[in-house]
Amino acid sequence: MEINIAKGIGFCYGVKRALQLAKQSANNGGASCLGAIIHNEKVIEELEKEGIHTIRSIEELKTEKVIVRTHGLPPDVLKDIEKRGKIIIDGTCPFVKRAQNLAKSLKEEGYEVIIIGDPSHPEIIGIQGYINNKGKIVLKEEEAISLPYRKKRGVISQTTQDLELFKRLVSLIAEKTYELKVFNTICSYTVNRQREAEELARKVDLMLIIGSRKSSNTTKLFEISKRILPSSYQVESSKDLNPEMFFGVKKVGIITGSSTPNSQVDEVVKKILEIDRIIKKEKDND
Template sequence: MEIILAKRAGFCFGVKRATQMAFESAEKGGKTYSLGPIIHSPQVVNRLEALGVKVLRELDEISDGTIIIRSHGVTSEELEEALRKELDVVDATCPFVKKAQENVKSLSEAGYDVVVVGDADHPEVQGIVSYAKGKVYVVGSEDEAARLPRMKKIGIVAQTTQSFENLEHVVLECLRKGSEIHVFNTICDATAVRQQEATALARDVDCMIVIGGYNSANTKRLAELCADIQPRTYQIETAQEIDPAWFSEVNRVGVTAGASTPKWLIDEVIDRVREIDGAKIS
């Protein structure tokens, strides 16, 4: 059985940067917190907690110390509250997410009603939305965009982990809703490249393994895209979840991972698959 690992599996630039900043903060000691999980990898969060980084749900829980802003960003109100409390703020917001926040703010100030393409329940989207000063709508699909009201000026940004196809479909629908459209393609290049590599790999293997947190939007999307092509697609967080039965009559296994998945988790999965069938990796 041959194992083929996608070239760009695992940490993207923003996640790698945030994780490095979090571990560096932990090493300094003192009261250190993160507002929400620093990235969507429970295993990385657990390692940080072992070093003393406590995950908070709200800033009301603390009055001093260091607060790490997660890679997905936080709302503008939360950031203002942290500064008002004079906390030591380590802003690990992904630069691409930060750009989406800035785009929403500038569109709103220019008089556009803002449409954010993404998952309304995702912390990244909740943070992005908070930078709008006027009307703002969150849509996850073309069908949801079809239910938007008529607007004179529409500004559009996307959650960084959205697929380009979904953004395109929403934009086309918005063309029917307004006379002036301003679109910022805020999809992260790393996300697009991972999706392209994953789908190409799924077409060439008998089984796909997608590694990443179940709370990770980009990992979930990778798994969905692969499953559309290769029905024998399995999303896992750790090597312990692998079922040897998955590899019955399988000659080639594809492996990819979400942007929040550390290399050590990928290595453990590959080692486990190799143990099952004495597989070789390429």
């Protein structure tokens, strides 16, 4: 079996930066992160061992230092943390920060702000906080089609959005708007991996997209790959693999989300090699 590993694997810039900040801050007395710092369960478990606790609400806060997750936090939450006299360590991804600032300035310039993204995703909840939750969130084509006509609209996107969906939605919003200002805030890491996932899916017989199902960018890579190659699987660990998946497969493609550590790739590759040996043996025995 030939294993093709994409260039776009492992942590992106924003994830690396946040984890580094978190680890530095954990030294004296530990630190807390409000919500998962990134969407990867294994990483969270390891951080816990290093004294970085993931808390669900501000009421659980016991440490002096509070890390802001890569997806950012709404400003009123940050103010609340400050009021409690805590030290804030800002792990917000710079691309997310930029989207927050752009949403804010669009609103100040009088544009109705449209956010292309998932309303339940922490990044979107954070961005909404910067515009008093007045942004209109659009994720489905029907939602864009049903928009009323407006004179001025500004669009930003979740940084991990599927580029093709973003393009379709912008096109539909352009029809309903006289003056439209669009910021393509999809981050370059996301776009590059989406392109690579597409290319790889065309060349192989089976695609493995490694990363948590809670990870937006991983799930989007999976959806993109699946559109091209039905034999595409989102895997969280080597346990998600079984020999049946690989029967008749000559070429495997591997890509990961931005919050997937390289160790998870190594583990999956190891398992594929094992499966390959089993399949070969069975063939020889036939």
